[in-house]
Amino acid sequence: DVVMTQTPVSLPVSLGGQASISCRSSQSLVHSNGNTYLHWYLQKPGQSPQLLIYRVSNRFSGVPDRFSGSGSGTDFTLKISRVEPEDLGDYYCLQSTHFPWTFGGGTKLELK
Amino acid sequence: EVQLVESGGGLVQPGRSLKLSCAASGFTFSDYNMAWVRQAPTKGLEWVASISYGGSNTHYGDSVKGRFTISRDNAKSTLYLQMDSLRSEDTATYYCAREKFGVPAYWGQGTLVTVSS
Numbered sequence: 001d002v003v004m005t006q007t008p009v010s011l012p013v014s015l016g017g018q019a020s021i022s023c024r025s026s027q028s029l030v031h032s033n034g035n036t037y038l039h040w041y042l043q044k045p046g047q048s049p050q051l052l053i054y055r056v057s058n059r060f061s062g063v064p065d066r067f068s069g070s071g072s073g074t075d076f077t078l079k080i081s082r083v084e085p086e087d088l089g090d091y092y093c094l095q096s097t098h099f100p101w102t103f104g105g106g107t108k109l110e111l112k
Numbered sequence: 113e114v115q116l117v118e119s120g121g122g123l124v125q126p127g128r129s130l131k132l133s134c135a136a137s138g139f140t141f142s143d144y145n146m147a148w149v150r151q152a153p154t155k156g157l158e159w160v161a162s163i164s165y166g167g168s169n170t171h172y173g174d175s176v177k178g179r180f181t182i183s184r185d186n187a188k189s190t191l192y193l194q195m196d197s198l199r200s201e202d203t204a205t206y207y208c209a210r211e212k213f214g215v216p217a218y219w220g221q222g223t224l225v226t227v228s229s
Binding site: 039094099 | 149156157158159162171173174212213214215216217218219220221222
């Protein structure tokens with residue numbers, strides 16, 4: 001199974017500041033069709049997860065451009081610029097290139 | 113608007129069975145792959161199972177393979193998860209999700225399953 005290592009576990013930030021979360025996979029996430037199925041979610045307290053970024057760098061519908069994803073192969077990053085209060089919560093990466101799909105362990109974005 | 117409403121959760125004894133349902137609306141259910149994802153209390157997300165839009169292809173996480181069965185009724189726009197031989201470690205909130213771009217993109221509010229004697 002593909003192991004997704006997400007760091008850091010906790011990330012204190014200041015409002016208006018920038019945050020960066022890393023996700024590394026134990027094997028390449030490039031699918032045989034050429035796509036890379038690495039995605040990012042935010043789960044706010046008491047809510048269901050919401051998709052932010054799909055296939056490495058594509059923002060999902062309604063996601064502000066403060067969120068950006070990058071990376072390739074086994075190394076991926078989610079960046080949040082100009083952090084706002086509604087950005088606080090738990091962030092997860094997910095790989096859906098290989099079955100079984102696997103999530104990273106999560107990163108809690110909290111106020112410094 | 114995409115709506116997914118899970119039901120069927122509750123308290124069940126270890127070794128017993130439970131069947132979850134997810135009623136879908138706001139889209140053509142038979143056009144989309146679907147998935148179940150769970151989250152144990154205070155823990156992270158775990159993918160459970162996926163099913164293709166026609167129902168012919170299914171995939172399972174290692175921890176539920178052989179015990180859980182995902183299925184769908186496209187005529188009723190409903191997704192199911194049959195859970196047998198339940199264990200305490202299956203205690204979690206179970207989310208139904210619709211795929212888009214090869215990823216669970218739309219999620220329901222979840223239903224809580226508690227396995228305990």
